Amino acid sequence: MKLKRxxxxxxxxxxxxxVLSACTGVGLQPxxxxxxxxxxxxxxPTVITWAFWGSPxxxxxxxxxxxxxxAEHPEIQIEVWNQPWDDYFTKIQALWxxxxxxxxxxxxxxxxxxxxxxxxxxxxxxxxxxxxxxNLDDYWPGLLESAKFEGSVYGFPRDIEAxxxxxxxxxxxxxxxxxPSDDWxxxxxxxxxxxxxQKDANGMTTVxxxxxxxxKWTKWVNQNGGGILDDYTNPSTCMxxxxxxxxxxxxxxxxxxxxxxxxxxxLNQAGGDAGVFSSGQxxxxxxxxxxxxxxxxxxMNYDVAPAPTPADGKRWNGAGGxxxxxxxxxxxxxxxxxxxxxxxxxxxxxxxxxxxxxxxxALQSVANSPAFMTDQPPANKQAIITEAAASDVGGFGYFPExxxxxxxxxxxxxxxxxxxxxxxESGLADICTQVDxxxxxxxxPK
Amino acid sequence: MTPHTSSRRLFRWRPDQQWxxxxxxxxxxxxxxxxxVLAVVMSLGISVSEWGLTGFKGFAGLINYQQxxxxxxxxxxxxxxxxxIVTIVPLQLALGxxxxxxxxxxxxxxxVYRLIYFMPVVTTIVAGAIVFRLLLSTNGPVNSLLASxxxxxxLPFSAPNWLGSSQFSKWSVVLLTLWKNTGFTMVxxxxxxxxVPRELYDAAHxxxxxxxxxxxxxxxxxxxxxxxxxxxxxxxxxFQLFTEPFVMTRGGPANSSLSxxxxxxxxxxxxxxxxxxxxxxxxxFIFIFAxxxxxNFMQKRWVYYExx
Numbered sequence: 001m002k003l004k005r006x007x008x009x010x011x012x013x014x015x016x017x018x019v020l021s022a023c024t025g026v027g028l029q030p031x032x033x034x035x036x037x038x039x040x041x042x043x044x045p046t047v048i049t050w051a052f053w054g055s056p057x058x059x060x061x062x063x064x065x066x067x068x069x070x071a072e073h074p075e076i077q078i079e080v081w082n083q084p085w086d087d088y089f090t091k092i093q094a095l096w097x098x099x100x101x102x103x104x105x106x107x108x109x110x111x112x113x114x115x116x117x118x119x120x121x122x123x124x125x126x127x128x129x130x131x132x133x134x135n136l137d138d139y140w141p142g143l144l145e146s147a148k149f150e151g152s153v154y155g156f157p158r159d160i161e162a163x164x165x166x167x168x169x170x171x172x173x174x175x176x177x178x179x180p181s182d183d184w185x186x187x188x189x190x191x192x193x194x195x196x197x198q199k200d201a202n203g204m205t206t207v208x209x210x211x212x213x214x215x216k217w218t219k220w221v222n223q224n225g226g227g228i229l230d231d232y233t234n235p236s237t238c239m240x241x242x243x244x245x246x247x248x249x250x251x252x253x254x255x256x257x258x259x260x261x262x263x264x265x266x267l268n269q270a271g272g273d274a275g276v277f278s279s280g281q282x283x284x285x286x287x288x289x290x291x292x293x294x295x296x297x298x299x300m301n302y303d304v305a306p307a308p309t310p311a312d313g314k315r316w317n318g319a320g321g322x323x324x325x326x327x328x329x330x331x332x333x334x335x336x337x338x339x340x341x342x343x344x345x346x347x348x349x350x351x352x353x354x355x356x357x358x359x360x361x362a363l364q365s366v367a368n369s370p371a372f373m374t375d376q377p378p379a380n381k382q383a384i385i386t387e388a389a390a391s392d393v394g395g396f397g398y399f400p401e402x403x404x405x406x407x408x409x410x411x412x413x414x415x416x417x418x419x420x421x422x423x424x425e426s427g428l429a430d431i432c433t434q435v436d437x438x439x440x441x442x443x444x445p446k
Numbered sequence: 447m448t449p450h451t452s453s454r455r456l457f458r459w460r461p462d463q464q465w466x467x468x469x470x471x472x473x474x475x476x477x478x479x480x481x482x483v484l485a486v487v488m489s490l491g492i493s494v495s496e497w498g499l500t501g502f503k504g505f506a507g508l509i510n511y512q513q514x515x516x517x518x519x520x521x522x523x524x525x526x527x528x529x530x531i532v533t534i535v536p537l538q539l540a541l542g543x544x545x546x547x548x549x550x551x552x553x554x555x556x557x558v559y560r561l562i563y564f565m566p567v568v569t570t571i572v573a574g575a576i577v578f579r580l581l582l583s584t585n586g587p588v589n590s591l592l593a594s595x596x597x598x599x600x601l602p603f604s605a606p607n608w609l610g611s612s613q614f615s616k617w618s619v620v621l622l623t624l625w626k627n628t629g630f631t632m633v634x635x636x637x638x639x640x641x642v643p644r645e646l647y648d649a650a651h652x653x654x655x656x657x658x659x660x661x662x663x664x665x666x667x668x669x670x671x672x673x674x675x676x677x678x679x680x681x682x683x684x685f686q687l688f689t690e691p692f693v694m695t696r697g698g699p700a701n702s703s704l705s706x707x708x709x710x711x712x713x714x715x716x717x718x719x720x721x722x723x724x725x726x727x728x729x730x731f732i733f734i735f736a737x738x739x740x741x742n743f744m745q746k747r748w749v750y751y752e753x754x
Contacts, residue, residue: 089715089716090715093499093715093718096499096500097499097500097501099500115718116499116718118498119498119499119500119718120500121499121500263610265607265609265610265611265698265699266584266607266610268610269579269583269584269609269610270583401717403716403717404713404716404717404719407712407716407717408519408701408709408712408717409519412519412698412699412700412701413700415698415699415700416612416699416700418699419607419610419611419612419699419700421611421612421613421699421700434518437516437518441513441516
């Protein structure tokens with residue numbers, strides 16, 4: 001009896017040992033790539049992991065870029081780590097948090113760069129830039145600011161959001177409105193909007209002059225000489241109650257109040273600006289170049305124009321874009337730098353992405369090259385260059401807590417204004433009270 | 447077999463055999479230690495530290511908790527969550543009970559109805575949310591129906607913006623949650639109703655009780671343990687509401703439908719403030735724990751156990 005029991009327990013212990021060893025077996029497997037490091041010395045290529053978000057189609061395009069790089073650099077092999085947007089950030093955070101060089105991606109696509117640089121997971125690129133003489137002057141003005149932390153460059157933005165007005169030529173023709181000029185003003189825009197808007201008997205708009213995402217408000221504020229904060233790296237106070245800022249917001253809110261522009265919540269429900277523009281529900285949209293390939297594929301009769309500016313204002317475009325970064329925990333930093341530098345070069349990744357119609361490039365030389373200046377629509381590509389050349393800081397903060405400040409306080413506050421639930425002045429006053437409180441809580445200015 | 451003899455056989459004190467028992471629970475106990483106890487202790491530690499992406503940066507004491515008290519978004523999400531609890535829990539219990547009582551009758555096709563009402567429980571919430579977004583859109587079917595209903599009585603009607611206004615966004619989330627979960631409440635109530643002894647109804651009938659009186663004085667007390675279970679269960683569910691607002695409104699507009707758990711998620715993964723997220727999780731836990739204790743205490747007043 002006793003012997004039988006002992007045997008039973010022995011079997012149980014054996015089973016648990018097997019289960020545990022099976023677990024460690026699985027755990028050991030990711031160590032396999034370590035062998036490639038040893039192989040590299042024997043003439044085998046160095047393997048670097050490249051992380052980005054995107055759909056399978058976007059991933060396929062990234063892989064074509066990786067293939068082109070590997071053809072030029074047989075000594076480096078690129079392994080792809082791809083996740084959909086919704087999972088990308090939580091998963092890459094987990095990889096970095098693990099601190100394990102074997103699983104940390106060497107090169108990653110990232111936004112917002114300062115937030116992660118502050119956590120110490122990104123490599124300071126200054127020494128590499130200096131050693132290789134990489135040219136930073138080719139970037140659009142202000143663009144690199146979005147990838148800097150404490151004065152050093154931690155990433156290279158791949159593209160820049162150059163927000164232009166897309167307009168439906170057929171609808172302008174039908175309404176008898178002249179196409180926008182390159183120097184049209186807010187007043188010109190209002191006149192065109194009034195002629196393009198169609199309303200039903202109850203005064204409800206059926207065709208909108210403009211469909212613009214709520215987040216585009218920074219353009220109106222900065223064009224008018226206003227701003228969000230007094231300083232975008234080390235802020236001390238909120239500037240949204242400044243009269244110039246208020247007037248910029250008021251311009252946008254009035255467009256909605258008068259039924260000229262779709263309210264952002266309605267736009268969202270209607271399927272976004274590409275949808276309402278394609279279906280003729282809106283004659284114009286304010287958007288970056290990401291819509292071009294879809295409108296071209298649909299064969300739409302459209303063109304683009306620079307955004308209208310206030311009579312006594314200036315042209316302004318928000319300088320920012322997701323950037324290629326290097327992990328500070330990378331175990332192949334030199335190869336990673338070679339790859340990043342190639343990605344961000346005329347003739348390298350910048351040209352390939354631009355030719356594929358996926359980006360408006362971060363490098364001015366590529367924007368002015370045949371890669372961008374094709375004979376495909378839109379005809380007025382100069383409008384995009386005009387906006388990009390007016391790029392500047394002012395669209396977002398470059399300090400680590402910006403995402404929280406913007407996501408929890410500023411944008412929700414703006415949503416209430418766009419929905420018409422609060423008037424512009426008191427809405428902005430409320431936002432500024434909370435922003436100033438937030439800055440004080442986080443000990444700004446530092 | 448009387449309870450007396452069975453307990454004697456099962457629970458006889460055999461000290462020499464005890465360690466084997468521990469050995470048998472060891473695998474799941476290890477899992478419990480690592481995934482529950484360790485996680486709970488860690489989160490308490492994180493909530494009193496300065497803690498970012500790569501880990502410990504310094505001891506922070508109660509600073510994270512103090513920041514929460516001053517954070518208007520936290521108060522807003524707390525209010526939103528309170529709204530979800532006081533609307534979703536009673537509505538779900540009432541609707542579930544009405545559906546269960548209805549389907550407990552001998553009607554044709556009762557099984558088919560039970561299936562239909564239970565389907566949302568096993569349907570993917572994201573798919574449900576997409577359909578709800580279409581139904582509730584400003585020019586959608588719900589508003590068209592409402593408009594014609596108001597028109598019938600010549601009442602003035604302005605179409606509510608279910609998803610895009612602070613006034614109605616919470617109600618959209620409530621509607622989706624009710625659609626999704628009421629089927630579960632119904633099934634549990636159905637089981638409880640079928641456990642009510644027939645003879646009690648016969649006795650009440652003999653005493654001259656009408657239908658409502660039988661329901662009020664026989665059915666309700668006898669299913670009160672089920673009501674108590676569902677109440678606690680749904681309340682905790684409403685406290686922890688995440689997916690419904692996340693897929694319906696993303697918490698907007700103007701944070702008007704943002705739940706506490708959604709804010710915890712944003713703090714952890716959007717803002718990389720693990721410390722603040724952990725502090726919020728603990729505040730939420732304290733509230734859930736306190737409410738559950740309170741209900742446990744209150745149940746003596748209204749929950750009737752047959753065995754007593």
